Every structure is written in C-alpha cells, then in structure tokens.
Amino acid sequence: MSSDSNENNVKKGIGFGFAFNGILLAFRAEKNFRIHILIAFVVITLGLLVGLSIVEWLLVSLCIGFVLVTEMINSAIEALIDHLFPDYHEVAGRVKDLSAGAVLVAAICTAVIGVIIFLPKIYHIIV
C-alpha cells in the first residue's frame, strides 16, 4: 500500500471521527434531536410489537433518518446564523424559519407514513 493511500485512510478515519462527534454534539446540545431519538425508539418498539414487513421497516428507517438528518442540518444552520447574526436581522429570521420549516415537512411526511403503516395494524389488534 502506498503512503498516499495510507494518508487517505488516516484522513477518512479522522473524517468519521468528526462526523460521529457531530452526532454526539446534536445529542448533547439539541433537545429536539433527543426527542426525535426517543420517538424513533418508541416507533421501533411498536414496529417490533405489531410486526412490520421488510418494505414497512425500510420506510420507517428512511423516515427516522429523514427527520434526524433535517434536524441536524437545522441545528447547524441555526448555530451558523446565531454566530453570523447575533442581533435581530430579517435574513437571519427568514433562514431560520425556512430551516425549521424543512424539519416540519419531514415530520409531517413521517407522521403521514407512520399513520398509514401503524393505524391499520393497531386497529386490527384492538378490534
């Protein structure tokens, strides 16, 4: 193995370290991220209880990832905006609203998919 590819592997390793640090940061500093993780655990537990098909698990996994990713990007944008615009600024407000709106869109899509997947199964168990 050449020294160039060794160097690349080391850089990749460090990159993963930074990326995991990003997840840790989100977990430690962002209440909403922790709430989403908690909801994800509840949904996974519910999925195990009611029994989901492979396709349903794929959709649930995608939805969980979709919400967590948008929440992390929203947090990153908020942090940057707070740094760039410590005082009130119209652009800052617009960017934050758009970014929060993206999380809401992800959450609404996820809720709709969740209801379509889980409601008939829960109804079947209850009735």
Ligand SMILES: Nc1ncnc2c1ncn2[C@@H]1O[C@H](COP(=O)(O)OP(=O)(O)OP(=O)(O)O)[C@@H](O)[C@H]1O
């Ligand atoms: N510097 C600013 N200039 C103008 N409006 C702002 C500014 N900071 C925040 N806002 C407005 O206040 C709203 C809430 O901002 P805030 O920073 O409290 O985020 P948040 O939605 O409460 O997020 P979180 O709960 O994740 O901290 C924004 O969506 C925006 O409309």
